[in-house]
């Protein structure tokens with residue numbers, strides 16, 4: 548069942564088209580991650596959904612009811628939408644219990660009981676109820692911010708880069724805890740993030756934004772493996788882009804003949820391989836398929852520049868397991884697993 552529906556949303560700030568015909572559907576209980584380059588309109592979109600901005604055109608439907616269009620808007624506090632921002636925005640002078648209970652119309656004992664239950668839910672110790680935000684770590688503050696947003700039992704939760712201020716380990720742990728809380732509560736969630744790995748791990752629907760509109764929306768694996776264009780491919784992770792001549796399901800590339808899934812396409816194009824499809828093995832003596840012309844050691848992997856043989860030399864960079872690869876000048880055999888992707 549559809550919970551959130553955005554139809555052709557437009558929003559201008561002066562001459563800047565922050566949103567330019569945004570269309571999106573989120574089903575009940577789903578987790579959507581929105582990714583895109585800086586300035587593409589992600590935060591503006593969340594602010595429109597939350598009710599902090601009004602659209603110039605288009606409409607927002609929540610549970611089938613129109614909550615905003617250019618003419619009329621349901622006020623933010625009546626939308627039943629929770630929001631957690633990058634810095635949590637806790638009230639610094641209030642204790643954890645008062646932060647969580649803020650805005651709840653209930654007696655103190657009821658607020659305390661609800662805060663205590665929510666603290667449990669986000670995996671924090673009850674001893675923290677009396678603390679002020681500056682007595683908590685960054686990860687703990689974000690969990691309290693989530694508890695506060697959950698207190699009003701929102702239909703929809705908006706997360707605007709809520710983990711970005713946390714360091715790597717804490718970030719992963721907090722994200723996992725938050726994801727579990729939201730999916731246990733069955734709350735439909737929209738996450739905006741700059742971290743593509745986070746988006747792929749968190750979401751069951753990935754929406755890639757560019758220039759104020761979505762260029763691709765789909766299951767994270769589908770979007771990662773079959774991006775609509777090279778820019779999306781590169782944005783979502785390491786991509787090896789190869790010039791190709793394609794006929795009847797086969798692509799002639801600098802890496803040899805590769806299978807492609809599209810049996811109809813014919814002609815010159817660029818095809819995509821993800822690095823996990825490529826295996827690189829050092830060969831002693833003999834020619835191999837290419838030579839390592841640059842190498843940056845990075846522990847478990849090395850980032851190498853591979854230059855392929857043939858009359859027209861072709862190079863690309865890729866991370867490879869470091870165990871077998873020693874130094875620039877190593878000759879290597881290259882294997883490819885699975886089909887190359889042709890952009891539609």
Ligand SMILES: Nc1ncnc2c1ncn2[C@@H]1O[C@H](COP(=O)(O)OP(=O)(O)OP(=O)(O)O)[C@@H](O)[C@H]1O
Pocket residue numbers: 560561563564565583584585586587588589590591592
């Ligand atoms: N209040 C405003 N007044 C004028 N321009 C604005 C305003 N808010 C956003 N913009 C512009 O609208 C565009 C979209 O901004 P937005 O903050 O939505 O992008 P974003 O994708 O969230 O960026 P980032 O990833 O850097 O946070 C940008 O060009 C921005 O400069």
